[in-house]
Amino acid sequence: MLDTAHSVVDRPQRWDAAFDPDLTNEGVERLLSLPPFNRMDQEAFPRRVPLRQILKNDCRIRRLTRGELVVREGDYGTSAFLVLNRSVKVVISALPAEILGRRMHERKNWWDALSQLWQNPKDSEVRRKAQLARDQRVGAVAGAGKQVRIFLQDVPTILNEHRTASLVAGDIFGEIAALSRMPRTSTVFAEHDGTELLEIRWQGLRDLMRFDGALREHIERNYRERTLTAHLREMPIFQFLTDDQLQEVIAQTQFATYGEYEWSGDYKRMAQSGALSPEKEPVVAQEGDYPNGVVLVRAGFARLSQRYGSGHRTINYLGAGREYGLREIAHNWRNKERPVTLQHTLRVIGYAHLIIIPTIVMEKVVLPTVPGSEIPPDFHPDELVGHKTTTKATDAGAKLGAELMEFLTENRYFNGTATMVIEMDRCTRCDDCVRACAATHGNNPRFLRHGPISGKVMVANACMHCADPVCMIGCPTGAIHRTNVGGEVVINQATCIGCNACANNCPYEAIRMVEIRDESGAFMVDQELRPITKATKCDLCSEQLTGPACERACPHGALKRVNMNDLDSFAKWLKR
DSSP states (O other): OOOOOOOOOOOOOGGGSOSOTTOOHHHHHHHHTSTTGGGSOGGGSOTTSOHHHHHHHHEEEEEEOTTBEEEOTTOOOSEEEEEEESEEEEEOSOOOGGGGTOOOOOOOOHHHHHHHHHHSOSSTTBOOHHHHOOOTTEEEEEOSTTOEEEEESOHHHHHHHSOEEEEETTOEESHHHHHHTOOOSSEEEESSTTEEEEEEEHHHHHHHHHHOHHHHHHHHHHHIIIIIHHHHHTSGGGTTOOHHHHHHHHHTOEEEEEEOTTHHHHHHHHHHHTOOOGGGSOEEEOTTSOOOEEEEEEEEEEEEEEEETTEEEEEEEEOTTOEESHHHHHHHHHOTTSOOOOOSEEEEEEEEEEEEEEHHHIIIIIGGGSOGGGSOOOOOGGGSTTSOOOOOTTOHHHHHOHHHHHHHHHTTGGGBSSEEEEETTTOOOOOHHHHHHHHHTTTOOOSBSOOOEETTEEEOBSOOOBSSOGGGTTOSSOOEEEOTTTOOEEEOTTTOOOOOHHHHHOTTOOOEEEEOBOTTSOBOBOTTOOBOEEEEOOOTTTTSTTOOHHHHHOTTSOEEEEOTTOHHHHHHHHTO
């Protein structure tokens, strides 16, 4: 027998790459002497995750100048911040988009739209001076390594024209957005030169909360006070509660996170290796178990499935704002002599931040306040586990078919709010959609009429304007952002520095880096004669009066921009 050669390497570990390689042991000792770390019991942290190593590997100290932006409203971030000295300003009223480095959202009038036909340049990827003009109230400088520092140029005017509040040494901010991966709700900038912040990436914050009860209680209290009240008030079933009843519900609400926070990179690797399968997804609740509480999806996605033969059949998937377990709990509340167990299994796909309201709270506080017409109906015997399952409104899988449902789920297309779907039976490959896109974007098409296919459905390689836009995480200048009007994900060419972060993060390969030209057709280069690159992608024709040009141009109705959170509409379109 021949010996098989092996290449022996160290298994990758979490702390192979420190957040700040330059943070010294002296710096860690300094942090340990400051609150809240000097109040933490180091013995409460396990040997595999000691407090000292969390600070050494999951934190970095940032030294800021006056006006330097820390976070911007609408940004997606993965870290929280602790003020070490001096103070930062929180802008309570929204700053104009151009000050934050975002693109002004203005729709073209009819004349501008028509004039594109003869004004488009002949060369590819031309950028006009107006497109690259940066608002003079915001600036950027290169920091250490690849870090780019963004700062406000006119702090006194901003302080005079906008309501602000100060956060001082010992205050924590950004923790809710970091843990739930929701957009930042405010803009924060340094108030003085020499301001020091400790930036804690989400892995470290998670472990600090896990092993220090005081910090966990502090952050959860902030979450309940700042975020949870408004979130529950938006949901119909909680709208009938008095303020006191709502606070009683909030006091007993639990929080949970499942899956991989940075799921996009894992997804790319798993897709290439063919390792994607429902069995590898974390289970939140199992079909047949007693319903312990209503699960509300705050961020991320979860798969709803039911036993089918020796495996599971995907029924639907739940995104932000959806719930699980409410119908079973309502049924049992009204039919104590005929209780049912959970009828579906809930698995997290990628990452999800969940809110769980215990069953006893739903039965004693919430359901008695809800009018009967607003409570989900009881289960019919034919709907229950162990019987022939009827096609229900929640069963999108039955409407689309098991094969297409698995295709959409395994490729994570449920993330898209404007996924480009092409019905191949109707498509004649005329490329009118591509030409219309090019005519709308300076003779540069922003998508490829190519992509994965399942049956008669192809999902084209175009930006889906995701509900969970991981492409926005890590953009140093905020160039890639959501518009305030329609929520489309767009790129500001003036502030894009070509760092490739968004293209690397996008799980769907929908962002391209291109070398740009000036209006004469010459390639733009920097002082070292290196080409200037910018990120490009579909912007859903957000500046056009008539919406996506690709969809409008299809002569056979074969192309549709689909919100994958509304699978019923998608199924109706396929069966039209």
